[in-house]
Amino acid sequence: MSKTKIRRPKAETPKGFRDYFGAEVTARKEMLDRIARVYHRYGFDPLETSAVETVEALGKFLPDVDRPNEGVFAWQEDDKDWLALRYDLTAPLARVAAQYRNDLPSPYRRYAMGPVWRNEKPGPGRFRQFYQCDADTVGASTVAADAEICAMLADVFEDLGLGGDFVVRINNRKVLNGVMEAAGVLDPEDPSKFEAERGIVLRAIDKLDRLGEDGVRALLGAGRKDESGDFTKGAGLPDSSADVVLAFTAARRDTGAETCAELRRLVGESKIGAEGVDELEEMAALLAAQGYGSDRVVIDPSVVRGLGYYTGPVFEAELTFEILDEKGRKRQFGSVAGGGRYDDLVKRFTGQAVPATGVSIGVDRLLAALTAKGRTETGSTGPVVVTVMDRARMADYQKMVGELRRAGIRAEVYLGNPKNFGNQLKYADKRGSPVAIIQGSDEAERGVVQIKDLVLGAKIAESATLEEWKDRPAQVEVPVTDLVATVKDMLGKDSL
Amino acid sequence: MSKTKIRRPKAETPKGFRDYFGAEVTARKEMLDRIARVYHRYGFDPLETSAVETVEALGKFLPDVDRPNEGVFAWQEDDKDWLALRYDLTAPLARVAAQYRNDLPSPYRRYAMGPVWRNEKPGPGRFRQFYQCDADTVGASTVAADAEICAMLADVFEDLGLGGDFVVRINNRKVLNGVMEAAGVLDPEDPSKFEAERGIVLRAIDKLDRLGEDGVRALLGAGRKDESGDFTKGAGLPDSSADVVLAFTAARRDTGAETCAELRRLVGESKIGAEGVDELEEMAALLAAQGYGSDRVVIDPSVVRGLGYYTGPVFEAELTFEILDEKGRKRQFGSVAGGGRYDDLVKRFTGQAVPATGVSIGVDRLLAALTAKGRTETGSTGPVVVTVMDRARMADYQKMVGELRRAGIRAEVYLGNPKNFGNQLKYADKRGSPVAIIQGSDEAERGVVQIKDLVLGAKIAESATLEEWKDRPAQVEVPVTDLVATVKDMLGKDSL
Numbered sequence: 001m002s003k004t005k006i007r008r009p010k011a012e013t014p015k016g017f018r019d020y021f022g023a024e025v026t027a028r029k030e031m032l033d034r035i036a037r038v039y040h041r042y043g044f045d046p047l048e049t050s051a052v053e054t055v056e057a058l059g060k061f062l063p064d065v066d067r068p069n070e071g072v073f074a075w076q077e078d079d080k081d082w083l084a085l086r087y088d089l090t091a092p093l094a095r096v097a098a099q100y101r102n103d104l105p106s107p108y109r110r111y112a113m114g115p116v117w118r119n120e121k122p123g124p125g126r127f128r129q130f131y132q133c134d135a136d137t138v139g140a141s142t143v144a145a146d147a148e149i150c151a152m153l154a155d156v157f158e159d160l161g162l163g164g165d166f167v168v169r170i171n172n173r174k175v176l177n178g179v180m181e182a183a184g185v186l187d188p189e190d191p192s193k194f195e196a197e198r199g200i201v202l203r204a205i206d207k208l209d210r211l212g213e214d215g216v217r218a219l220l221g222a223g224r225k226d227e228s229g230d231f232t233k234g235a236g237l238p239d240s241s242a243d244v245v246l247a248f249t250a251a252r253r254d255t256g257a258e259t260c261a262e263l264r265r266l267v268g269e270s271k272i273g274a275e276g277v278d279e280l281e282e283m284a285a286l287l288a289a290q291g292y293g294s295d296r297v298v299i300d301p302s303v304v305r306g307l308g309y310y311t312g313p314v315f316e317a318e319l320t321f322e323i324l325d326e327k328g329r330k331r332q333f334g335s336v337a338g339g340g341r342y343d344d345l346v347k348r349f350t351g352q353a354v355p356a357t358g359v360s361i362g363v364d365r366l367l368a369a370l371t372a373k374g375r376t377e378t379g380s381t382g383p384v385v386v387t388v389m390d391r392a393r394m395a396d397y398q399k400m401v402g403e404l405r406r407a408g409i410r411a412e413v414y415l416g417n418p419k420n421f422g423n424q425l426k427y428a429d430k431r432g433s434p435v436a437i438i439q440g441s442d443e444a445e446r447g448v449v450q451i452k453d454l455v456l457g458a459k460i461a462e463s464a465t466l467e468e469w470k471d472r473p474a475q476v477e478v479p480v481t482d483l484v485a486t487v488k489d490m491l492g493k494d495s496l
Numbered sequence: 497m498s499k500t501k502i503r504r505p506k507a508e509t510p511k512g513f514r515d516y517f518g519a520e521v522t523a524r525k526e527m528l529d530r531i532a533r534v535y536h537r538y539g540f541d542p543l544e545t546s547a548v549e550t551v552e553a554l555g556k557f558l559p560d561v562d563r564p565n566e567g568v569f570a571w572q573e574d575d576k577d578w579l580a581l582r583y584d585l586t587a588p589l590a591r592v593a594a595q596y597r598n599d600l601p602s603p604y605r606r607y608a609m610g611p612v613w614r615n616e617k618p619g620p621g622r623f624r625q626f627y628q629c630d631a632d633t634v635g636a637s638t639v640a641a642d643a644e645i646c647a648m649l650a651d652v653f654e655d656l657g658l659g660g661d662f663v664v665r666i667n668n669r670k671v672l673n674g675v676m677e678a679a680g681v682l683d684p685e686d687p688s689k690f691e692a693e694r695g696i697v698l699r700a701i702d703k704l705d706r707l708g709e710d711g712v713r714a715l716l717g718a719g720r721k722d723e724s725g726d727f728t729k730g731a732g733l734p735d736s737s738a739d740v741v742l743a744f745t746a747a748r749r750d751t752g753a754e755t756c757a758e759l760r761r762l763v764g765e766s767k768i769g770a771e772g773v774d775e776l777e778e779m780a781a782l783l784a785a786q787g788y789g790s791d792r793v794v795i796d797p798s799v800v801r802g803l804g805y806y807t808g809p810v811f812e813a814e815l816t817f818e819i820l821d822e823k824g825r826k827r828q829f830g831s832v833a834g835g836g837r838y839d840d841l842v843k844r845f846t847g848q849a850v851p852a853t854g855v856s857i858g859v860d861r862l863l864a865a866l867t868a869k870g871r872t873e874t875g876s877t878g879p880v881v882v883t884v885m886d887r888a889r890m891a892d893y894q895k896m897v898g899e900l901r902r903a904g905i906r907a908e909v910y911l912g913n914p915k916n917f918g919n920q921l922k923y924a925d926k927r928g929s930p931v932a933i934i935q936g937s938d939e940a941e942r943g944v945v946q947i948k949d950l951v952l953g954a955k956i957a958e959s960a961t962l963e964e965w966k967d968r969p970a971q972v973e974v975p976v977t978d979l980v981a982t983v984k985d986m987l988g989k990d991s992l
Contacts, residue, residue, distance in 0.1 A: 009552040011594035011845040014579050017546035019592055025542035041901050043879035043908030043927075046521035050513035050625045051547065051581075051611060052569070056505040073548070073579070075571035083510050083569070085547075096515055098507035105926045107911045115547060129546045140911035144890050148911070151898070289891035290898040349507040383539035394640050395785035402647070402786040405537050412539030415603045415636035415644070430601045431539075 016122025017129055027376040028367055032113050032133060035156050035361065039111040039135050042152045047110040049092040051117075055082035057095045059348060073119045073128075085117035089134040090345065090358065097138045097356070098349035107139040113363075127364075134339075136358025138346070143279045146170075146313040146341055146357045147286040153317050153337060153359055154296045160366075161375045162319065169300035170315045172280050173340070175263050176202075176304060178273015179248040182266060183241035200235040205249055205304045216249070217242055251301040256284045259299045276312070283313060305340055313357065314340030319369050333369050337361040382432030384411040384487055387425075388418035389440040396444065400437060400483060407484045409491065428454060435490055437483070448477050453490050512618025513625055523872040524863055528609050528629060531652050531857065535607040535631050538648045543606040545588040547613075551578040553591045555844060569615045569624075581613035585630040586841065586854065593634045593852070594845035603635040609859075623860075630835075632854025634842065639775045642666075642809040642837055642853045643782040649813050649833060649855055650792045656862075657871045658815065664788075665796035666811045668776050669836070671759050672698075672800060674769015675744040678762065679737035696731035701745055701800045712745075713738055747797040752780045755795045775809060801836055809853065810836030815865050829865050833857040878928030880907040880983060883921075884914035885936040892940065896933060896979060903980045905987065924950060931986055933979070944973050949986050 013019060020028070036046070055074055074084035086092050089112045097108065113133045122128055135152065137145045150168050157166040180186035185194040185201065204211075204219035211219070218224035220242040223234035237245070244266065251262045260277050267273025280299055287297050305314045319333035339359030346354035370376045386401045388394065397413045404411035414424045428436050438450040457474040478486045509515060516524070532542070551570055570580035582588050585608045593604065609629045618624055631648060633641045646664050653662040676682035681690040681697065700707075700715035707715070714720035716738040719730035733741070740762065747758045756773050763769025776795055783793050801810045815829035835855030842850035866872045882897045884890065893909045900907035910920045924932045934946040953970040974982045 008847060009555065009845055010550070011553065011591050012550070013546060013591075013595070014548055014550050014577070017548055019546065019596075020542075020544040022541040022543075025544045029542075041904070041906050043906060045518040046516075046525075047518075048516040048521045050509060050515065052510055052513055052613070052625065054506070054508070054510050057507065059505065073571060075569060081510070095507050095509075099509070100515075105923055109908065117548070129548065137911060141913075142890070142911055144894065144909065145911045147894070148909070155901075286891050286894050289895050349505055351504060394638070395782050398640065398643070398782050399785050405651075408537070410537050410539060412605065413640065413644070415633060415638055415641045417637075427601055 014128075016120075016127055018127055027371070028131070028363065030376070031160065031367055031370060032131075032363070034159055035133055036111065036113065038152060038156045038159050042109070042135075042148065042155075044109040044111040044135050047093070047096065047112050048114065049086070049089075049096060049112070051085055051115070052083050053086050053092060053095065055084045057349075058084055058086065058091045059094075059345075071119055073117050087118055088116050089114065089132050089360065090136070090342070093134070093136055093138070093358075094345035094356075095349065097346045097354060101346075101350065101354075104138075107137050107145065109135070109137045111135040131363035133361040133363050134358055136339075136356060138356040139354060140357070141343075141355035143283050143313060144286055145355075146315070147283045149339065149357060149359050150283070150297055150315055151287060151290055151292050153315075153361075154292055156361070157317070157319075160370060162369070162373070165321045165373070166296070166317060166319050168297045168315055168317045169303045170280065170283060170297060170313060171299065171301055171303040172276035172313050173304070173310050174272050174276025174279065174312055175267060175301065176205075176248065176276070178267030178270035178276055179244060181270040181273060182268045183237060183244040185235065185237065185241065188270075188272065197235040197237070200233070201237070201245060202304055204235065205245070205302070208249055208302055213246060217246060220245055249302045252299070256281075256294060256299045259301065263301060279313060305338055309342045309345060310340040311343045312341035314338075315359065317359075317361075321373065323372050333372070335362075336366045336369060381410060382428075382434060384409055384435045384437065384491075385424070385428040385431065385433045386411065386413045386437040387421065387428075388414050389421070389438060390444070391418055393439075393441075393444065396439070400439075400449070400480075403484055404487060407488065409484070409487060435487055437487075439480075443477070447480055449480055449483055451476050451478060451483070451486050451490065456490075510624075512616075512623055514623055523867070524627070524859065526872070527656065527863055527866060528627075528859070530655055531629055532607065532609065534648060534652045534655050538605070538631075538644065538651075540605040540607040540631050543589070543592065543608050544610065545582070545585075545592060545608070547581055547611070548579050549582050549588060549591065551580045553845075554580055554582065554587045555590075555841075567615055569613050583614055584612050585610070585628050585856065586632070586838070589630070589632055589634070589854075590841035590852075591845065593842045593850060597842075597846065597850075600634075603633050603641065605631070605633045607631040627859035629857040629859050630854055632835075632852060634852040635850060636853070637839075637851035639779050639809060640782055641851075642811070643779045645835065645853055645855050646779070646793055646811055647783060647786055647788050649811075649857075650788055652857070653813070653815075656866060658865070658869070661817045661869070662792070662813060662815050664793045664811055664813045665799045666776065666779060666793060666809060667795065667797055667799040668772035668809050669800070669806050670768050670772025670775065670808055671763060671797065672701075672744065672772070674763030674766035674772055675740060677766040677769060678764045679733060679740040681731065681733065681737065684766075684768065693731040693733070696729070697733070697741060698800055700731065701741070701798070704745055704798055709742060713742065716741055745798045745800075748795070752777075752790060752795045755797065759797060772808070779809060801834055805838045805841060806836040807839045808837035810834075811855065813855075813857075817869065819868050829868070831858075832862045832865060877906060878924075878930060880905055880931045880933065880987075881920070881924040881927065881929045882907065882909045882933040883917065883924075884910050885917070885934060886940070887914055889935075889937075889940065892935070896935075896945070896976075899980055900983060903984065905980070905983060931983055933983075935976075939973070943976050945976055945979055947972050947974060947979070947982050947986065952986075 072084040072087050074082055076082050115129050116132050117129050120128060150170060153168055177186055180198055181188060185197045187193045201220060204216045208216050215224055219234045220237045221234050223232055225231045248266050251259060251266060253259045253262055260281055263277050284299060303314055303316045316335050317337040318335050321333055322330045323333050325331050337359055341357040343353055343355045384404055386397050388397055401411045401413045414427060434455050436452040436454055438452060443449055452475045460474055568580040568583050570578055572578050611625050612628050613625050616624060646666060649664055673682055676694055677684060681693045683689045697716060700712045704712050711720060715730045716733045717730050719728055721727045744762050747755060747762060749755045749758055756777055759773050780795060799810055799812045812831050813833040814831050817829055818826045819829050821827050833855055837853040839849055839851045841852060880900055882893045884893055897907045897909045910923060930951050932948040932950055939945055948971045956970055
């Protein structure tokens with residue numbers, strides 16, 4: 001016989017990917033279903049594009065990645081076309097809006113939920129496939145569309161039981177552009193000048209939380225060396241300009257009206273800046289009219305969003321309750337959703353500008369927040385387990401389980417090797433079973449079954465005062481005909 | 497100025513991929529949710545693996561493809577590992593069962609729903625991304641597990657409203673192996689002999705529906721030339737052996753018992769063949785005990801399933817109602833699900849055989865069947881549209897829509913350019929809106945709104961006898977405070 005060693009494949013998820021089991025799947029689905037109901041109520045229609053797009057259609061809009069094409073999973077077809085996995089849900093929407101522009105209603109409100117893929121270096125808690133949950137309105141230039149997205153976002157959080165624990169912070173890129181003008185890095189006569197510098201300013205402000213004012217000031221000026229010694233080139237702004245930009249990020253005042261007044265001061269003579277402040281005021285007024293006051297929506301100039309393609313309102317939703325970080329320190333849960341207006345994405349395809357605005361919810365972060373608040377609904381109870389005492393009577397056990405299921409009770413027959421009864425109870429335990437059914441040949445002859453309340457049994461095992469439980473035994477014997485009724489009764493009690 | 501022509505990306509889905517809009521998404525989701533509820537009741541837990549697997553872990557089990565690795569979308573990582581999109585949900589399950597073998601309950605019942613990808617030549621109605629919906633039990637060697645899958649499949653169809661319109665046909669590969677022995681293409685002493693021939697026999701039988709007896713006989717013998725002139729090499733069986741194989745496929749009799757008797761005759765002295773017939777009888781008995789009689793589950797030797805990896809029971813679910821094909825001829829709807837026992841998939845990873853059985857539902861075909869029977873629930877009514885007569889009063893319109901939404905009514909403000917009121921009504925029409933709300937400055941001053949019943953309006957437009965409708969006008973004027981109640985009332989009537 002040959003002694004060649006058989007090389008077996010490794011049973012492993014690829015690096016940066018993961019599997020989701022049972023309650024993890026159910027909890028996410030419950031959350032997405034609730035969100036979809038809110039989106040639906042707002043008139044948004046579902047859209048499901050394929051996971052695969054042409055690289056050409058996807059474009060180079062991957063956020064926060066300096067080498068854009070390297071952030072996607074891509075491969076070349078036999079006919080030389082390059083295909084790739086979508087890296088977000090916005091690029092496919094832009095493609096759809098262009099492809100079906102004659103058929104879709106206009107404005108087109110759509111929502112999308114599904115996985116996206118990023119070819120990034122995986123790290124702890126950093127996966128290369130993750131869920132997004134987006135809602136966008138294409139074809140509406142009015143800021144009423146942006147305000148609607150913010151209101152809807154607030155409704156989503158209320159609906160998920162996070163009322164009082166969130167705030168939607170809004171800002172406007174036009175205000176930032178006004179500030180850029182005032183700081184001398186935007187020439188309204190020639191917007192192509194200083195583009196690189198503005199990109200650096202944008203990304204610098206977006207890191208304010210993480211780097212603090214000094215770090216951002218360094219990036220606005222000559223550049224910044226991080227802890228590892230890596231140097232990031234700055235925007236090269238003179239101190240006076242950096243002052244203007246930093247004043248912008250700190251322009252938030254006690255009320256929206258005061259904040260807007262401060263922003264008007266900062267944008268000075270800039271026409272685009274004044275337009276941005278007008279839009280902010282209009283959004284705030286529309287939201288206030290619907291009852292979304294400053295307890296839920298605030299104007300906050302420190303919100304800029306890292307993406308280059310935003311052109312007007314930008315917004316970010318933050319959860320304000322505190323959690324403990326990995327070092328045991330209290331901190332706010334933080335951002336779980338963000339979006340804004342992007343009027344040029346469809347233009348790439350058609351040459352015609354199409355106004356669009358939308359939001360993306362970070363599904364995993366929001367789910368983590370719900371879990372932290374104890375608000376996830378998993379809907380997963382373990383099944384009732386019908387044990388197998390007598391292999392030859394499998395048909396009887398199947399009949400019992402069939403009756404339980406027809407009564408709407410989650411139930412299964414033990415299908416492993418029935419020889420060792422202890423293994424069957426261990427299995428029931430691992431499955432989180434509330435109840436086990438037992439029928440040996442003696443019980444079968446007498447037409448009865450044993451019904452074991454495993455939840456109660458576990459409590460008794462923990463409890464010191466056994467007497468308390470004596471009037472409610474953990475195991476009862478009933479006629480087979482009472483099986484379903486008795487189990488129903490037990491499950492009802494257990495769920496109290 | 498430069499005259500260089502800007503090259504715009506094409507706004508197109510890649511070849512063989514498609515987008516799903518609105519009601520298409522909703523109808524599929526509704527169906528999958530119903531199926532998941534049945535799976536859950538049977539004790540199956542959801543599992544969601546990533547779309548991406550290592551090529552090594554996926555293996556070469558792609559069905560019906562002679563050049564296995566060419567059927568997947570694959571790419572090489574920087575570190576030289578090859579990754580690929582999953583082509584089904586069974587290969588990832590085998591990987592999971594091996595990877596988490598110490599943590600999962602055993603037996604492990606799991607269901608999975610999601611897209612899979614095939615790198616095949618796209619054709620009409622043939623897509624390279626499509627949904628599968630699987631349920632499998634890993635770690636149970638008893639045919640009670642196979643019977644359970646068949647019962648569950650029957651329950652799925654009943655639950656979807658297809659009671660009386662389906663049949664689950666079961667067979668057993670061991671019987672086929674017995675027949676192969678009798679036909680001289682399986683040597684129990686050396687199962688590796690004639691492997692290629694048996695593969696050809698398997699695929700030939702699986703094409704019985706399409707090729708008829710003569711076509712299959714040609715494939716069992718020297719080979720077959722199809723209409724296009726392409727020649728497929730046959731298994732090279734002598735006529736007498738081909739007779740045995742064809743007799744097997746035609747062995748179905750009026751009752752399961754008679755069919756089994758005929759199969760016993762055909763497998764002759766084969767031990768494995770007799771075992772297969774025993775298993776068939778046991779499955780039929782278990783199913784009968786639970787009330788799944790021959791009206792829903794039948795033994796049918798013509799079912800073999802194309803996949804090479806099945807080792808015992810195989811099954812296929814067929815919808816029996818008739819539809820018209822593209823040429824207007826009546827034909828049965830046909831197969832929508834299939835599966836069977838595969839005991840060797842996990843062994844690839846661990847070296848230890850792990851018994852497994854499961855079923856895969858063809859989601860798109862089943863959805864098409866439900867649509868053909870008028871059984872899809874889209875749950876998608878168009879939104880109430882609040883029109884914009886006066887752009888300056890957007891806040892008022894937003895307030896109205898907010899009240900409607902809070903009352904649980906799907907509603908939106910028209911967010912396009914409001915200048916042309918006709919466009920707003922066209923939009924409402926395109927959206928399938930049941931009701932439009934109108935408030936011009938005159939109505940606003942008087943504190944009233946016009947509520948237009950678009951469903952009724954459409955009926956009136958169609959109707960010859962206008963008088964019938966006169967006591968139920970299509971447009972009413974009510975105080976703003978009665979907006980929600982009146983709309984609710986109209987929606988209630990429309991839905992009658």
